[in-house]
Amino acid sequence: MPYLLNAALKGVIEGFTEFLPISSTGHLILVDRFFPLTGNPLEAERLDALFDLVIQFPAILAIVVLFRRRLWTAACAARQDTALRRFWLGLALGFVPIGVAGLALHQQAEALRLPLVVAITLIVGGVLLVLLERIAMRPAVNRAEDVPLATALSIGVCQCLALIPGTSRSGSAIVAGRLMGLTPRAAAEFSFFLALPTMGAACGYKLLKSWGEINWHAHGPVLLVGCVASFLTAWAVVAVFLKLLDKPWGLTLWGWYRIALGALVLALVR
Numbered sequence: 001m002p003y004l005l006n007a008a009l010k011g012v013i014e015g016f017t018e019f020l021p022i023s024s025t026g027h028l029i030l031v032d033r034f035f036p037l038t039g040n041p042l043e044a045e046r047l048d049a050l051f052d053l054v055i056q057f058p059a060i061l062a063i064v065v066l067f068r069r070r071l072w073t074a075a076c077a078a079r080q081d082t083a084l085r086r087f088w089l090g091l092a093l094g095f096v097p098i099g100v101a102g103l104a105l106h107q108q109a110e111a112l113r114l115p116l117v118v119a120i121t122l123i124v125g126g127v128l129l130v131l132l133e134r135i136a137m138r139p140a141v142n143r144a145e146d147v148p149l150a151t152a153l154s155i156g157v158c159q160c161l162a163l164i165p166g167t168s169r170s171g172s173a174i175v176a177g178r179l180m181g182l183t184p185r186a187a188a189e190f191s192f193f194l195a196l197p198t199m200g201a202a203c204g205y206k207l208l209k210s211w212g213e214i215n216w217h218a219h220g221p222v223l224l225v226g227c228v229a230s231f232l233t234a235w236a237v238v239a240v241f242l243k244l245l246d247k248p249w250g251l252t253l254w255g256w257y258r259i260a261l262g263a264l265v266l267a268l269v270r
Helices: 002-017 024-034 041-054 056-066 068-077 082-104 106-111 115-132 149-163 169-179 184-213 216-244 252-269
Strands: none
Touching: 002 024, 002 041, 002 056, 002 216, 024 041, 024 115, 041 056, 041 184, 041 216, 056 068, 056 184, 056 216, 068 082, 082 106, 082 149, 082 184, 115 169, 115 252, 149 169, 149 184, 169 184, 184 216
16 A cells, blocks of 8 residues: 555656656656655666656646647648648657657666756756746747747757756757747647657557566556556646746746755755
C-alpha cells in the first residue's frame, strides 16, 4: 500500500508539471528518493526510470482528450485544407530534431540526472521566462494550426534543450514560440501538440525495450495507479494553465517558481 500511495503522488507530480514550463523530469529526479516504488533496492533505480517515462503516456492522453475536437477536425479536413496539412507537417518537422538528438545523446542525458544540474537549469529557465514577459513583442501567430513550417522546425530544435534535466520540454517550446511571434496561448498549445509525437515516441520506445523485463504481477499496480493519477492531474492542470496564460503574468508566475525552487535545491545540495 505505501508504494501505491507513492505511485499516486508521483503521478500527480508528473501530471502537474508535464505541460507547465517547470520540468516534470526535474521534479521527478528531485522526489524519486522520497517516494520509493519498491522495497527491493536492486530494482528501485530501474523501476523509477521506467515509471517516470510510462506515466508520461496518460499525460499525453489528457491532451488528446482535451483537444479531441480540434485534433479530429484538423485530421479530417487536412485533405482539403492546405493550412492544416502544413500544421501536421510542422509537428512532424518539430519532432525530428528531438528524435535524432534523443537517440544520439540518450546516455549523456542520463548522466546529467543530478539535483545540482536540475537546480541550475531551473534557475536559468526561470530567468528567461521572467525576462521574456518584459519584452514588448507583437505576436503574428494566434493559433497553433497557423505556425509556419520554418518556425515549427526551429521550435523543435529548441525543444532539444529538454534533454538537459530541469530545462523543461514545454518550457523550451513555449519560449521559442514566443520569441518567434506566437501568442502565449498559441505557443503553449503548439508545445502541447508537439508533445504528442515527442513523448509518444519516447514512451513507445522505452516500453518496447523494457516490456520483457517488467514484472507485471509486482509492478503492474504501481504503474497503473501512477498512470491514472497522471492523466487526471494533467487534464485539470492544462485547462487551468490555458486560462492563466490570458493574464499578463501568466508565464512570469512559473518563472519565479522555477527560480525559487532552483535556489532551494542549490541550498540543500551544497
